[in-house]
Amino acid sequence: MAENRLHPLAANLYRLVEDARIEALAIRDFPGLLPLWLPFHETKAENLCITHSVLTFLERVALCLLNPACADCHPVIQKACDKFAHLMTKKDSNSQHRCTESLGIWLAREITGLTDLPRASQLTHLDIPYRDDNAALWHDGELESEEWHLRSMPQVKRTVSVMEMVNEIDCELADDNAQEVWILESEFFRDGDPEDVSMNQLEGKVQVSPPFHYPEWDYRAGFQRPSWVTLTEHSTPSGKASDIDAILTRRQPLVRRLQAMVEALQPKGLTRLRRQYEGDGLDLDAAIEAMKELRRGSLPEMNIDQRLKRHKRDLAVLVLLDLSQSTLDRVPDDGENRTILDMAREAAVMLAGAIDGIGDPFAIHGFASNGRSDVQYFRYKDFDDEYDDKVKAKLAGMKGGLSTRMGAALRHAKTYLACQPQRKKLLLLVSDGEPADIDVRDPLYLQADTRNAADELQSLVLSPSASPSIPRQITM
16 A cells, blocks of 8 residues: 555554554464553553543554553544454454554544644654554555566576676676576686685675475474474585595595495395295205105205395495584594594595495585574585595585584485485484584483484385484594
8 A cells, every 4th residue: 555545644543553453463372462562551541531642542542452451431442442343353364454444544534623633743653662663564656566576576597608697797786686697607717806716705695595494302292393493505615625635645544444344344246045945046955955855755845946146235324414613622632633523524534435435325414503493504415426526625614613403404314315215324423412502401302302303214214125224423
């Protein structure tokens, strides 16, 4: 609605009734709001007649609409309360909006002749500090309608060439509300910028995924709070891949031992299964035993075949790293003065090198949190990614901060494990301690939720014959 369509008094009374309607709907669901808001109105209750100003009258109307128990002697206010009560019985919000406007206009008409009206600018100065200016009720006509239409149009993302990007890189109209988003698949370097530093690193914004909502187990209530935690995936900063290679060089003895352990787990190519009822060939030992039994006049066992069973590795591994602030602490009595995050990175790098050597698919992810509405998830390597310098640069750029809400991160990691076709799945959680977050005071709350998330991982089965995933935690 255009604000200039109404008389200033009618517009202000429309605002007042709309505020009362919204507050009544809120109090209907949350009754505790009434005693919270009422003290802002009751200080005006001593004004029992229209002797001061229209503003005093409006304050009395606001009090009676908020709390019907506050009876007022004025007949106009009494009738306004009756009309408002009838308005709130309507189920359709559009009908309520129409009745709200009608009630505001009716009130303006009723009190116009009661006293001298103040200037229009004074009508907006009601002494109810927690209410807003109701700017959302008005628009400036067709121009604002057209702007809203443009803002509501979906953004189009388009991959462009280097020359197209060069020609439009300094476009003054480009902002967060642009109708087109241009994507250049390679890094873009400009003349005059620091050497080997791309424009993305200088001016780019951290990319955040659409939100994912996960439940959280409340052990006190005994049920899961649905969609209680909001998780977003963030882009990973890059460092120097040479730092990862330096770790592998420095830890070469440990890398060789770990590779030997992993390679020892590699199954033999074929296993001979003897004494089978049906098979690929005759099991001579079992056949001879059967003939002996026949010669003795006994009924022999007929499991006299053998078959060869071919083995192949069928395992997917996801390493989930705790990236909370506590991982920046120094490791006590460590001659190299490393942080816990440095140790976690080294462990992930050495394990990645060993798993990559035998060809098992694996992923390396990390997480941190800043309350239930901001769980941050980082994907350093996905199952389909090659373990190359690009992944190593991401691992080198790994940073720590914030808190440790494990349950949501485990549930999100489960969605990636569930997409893998391998029969066996392994989740390794590398953490320096117990889950904790800034909005949780009870230390048992997040521990119980993490345990519940681990139980959900145990139930991850992709087919009737598949084995569940195996959650493991490595505490450093």
